[in-house]
Amino acid sequence: GSAGAAAAFTLAGCLGGGGGGSETITIGSDIPYRPFEWETTDGELTGFDVDIAQAVFSDQLDYEHEFQKTSFDGIIPSLNNGNFRVIMSAMTITEERAEKIDFSDPYFTAYQTIVVLKNGDISAKEDLKGKTVGVQKGTTGAGAADQLKEEFGGDLTIQRYDQITGAFDALRNNQVVAVVNDNTVNAEFVNQSDVAEFLEGAGVAEEQGKDAPPYLTLTVEEYGIGFRQDDDELREEVNGALATIKEDGTYDEIYSSYFSG
Numbered sequence: 001g002s003a004g005a006a007a008a009f010t011l012a013g014c015l016g017g018g019g020g021g022s023e024t025i026t027i028g029s030d031i032p033y034r035p036f037e038w039e040t041t042d043g044e045l046t047g048f049d050v051d052i053a054q055a056v057f058s059d060q061l062d063y064e065h066e067f068q069k070t071s072f073d074g075i076i077p078s079l080n081n082g083n084f085r086v087i088m089s090a091m092t093i094t095e096e097r098a099e100k101i102d103f104s105d106p107y108f109t110a111y112q113t114i115v116v117l118k119n120g121d122i123s124a125k126e127d128l129k130g131k132t133v134g135v136q137k138g139t140t141g142a143g144a145a146d147q148l149k150e151e152f153g154g155d156l157t158i159q160r161y162d163q164i165t166g167a168f169d170a171l172r173n174n175q176v177v178a179v180v181n182d183n184t185v186n187a188e189f190v191n192q193s194d195v196a197e198f199l200e201g202a203g204v205a206e207e208q209g210k211d212a213p214p215y216l217t218l219t220v221e222e223y224g225i226g227f228r229q230d231d232d233e234l235r236e237e238v239n240g241a242l243a244t245i246k247e248d249g250t251y252d253e254i255y256s257s258y259f260s261g
């Protein structure tokens with residue numbers, strides 16, 4: 001909200017009218033979506049969203065908080081059914097979603113990008129025509145693939161996986177020739193797997209005059225924390241806390257522990 005940092009400062013300082021005390025905020029998230037939310041080999045939940053949640057809900061607002069695994073496709077009805085209080089799942093703010101839930105102020109910028117196997121036969125977007133691409137169900141990546149299919153006059157097959165790891169596995173196994181997904185998550189896969197690379201090219205980021213990444217971008221998007229539409233008070237507290245951590249360096253510290261750029 002417009003009260004911004006000042007309100008959050010008061011909340012952190014004395015917990016007057018808002019804030020948590022012992023209340024637990026449950027956070028619905030589809031895991032794994034590295035580097036935003038994933039489990040380490042010893043089962044510890046970590047990631048950018050996980051650290052932002054700690055900073056916002058617990059350090060700033062004094063709530064307890066707890067992540068709850070849920071499938072991404074269906075995460076919005078699940079929030080509205082009361083299965084958890086908020087969504088933090090690297091979720092892009094879209095008009096369609098904003099009809100069903102409310103979003104916090106944006107906390108991260110992302111792009112839809114395409115990864116392909118190194119040394120494969122896909123070197124430009126047009127090479128995908130007639131081929132099969134993989135996406136995660138219900139994501140903006142799936143939407144970007146639908147758009148691509150339209151561009152190709154229907155000549156594209158889209159395989160939808162419950163989790164992004166399913167799409168990455170399919171790429172490794174040559175069941176799809178490309179994965180359409182958020183840039184930083186694709187970058188993590190490219191770095192970890194050593195078999196994939198970004199499809200090069202100028203994209204919409206460049207057209208929009210955004211800091212264009214050195215690969216093809218199909219969209220420019222912003223992530224928000226999702227709330228039920230009757231949860232204004234909590235949403236405003238969270239916006240205040242987000243403003244505070246952006247101002248006091250906490251956000252940058254978290255950012256630089258996951259992203260180099």
Ligand code: ARG
Nearest residue numbers: 030033089090091092139140
């Ligand atoms: N940003 C994309 C979207 O909102 C993908 C999010 C997927 N998140 C996840 N945790 N699996 O559709």
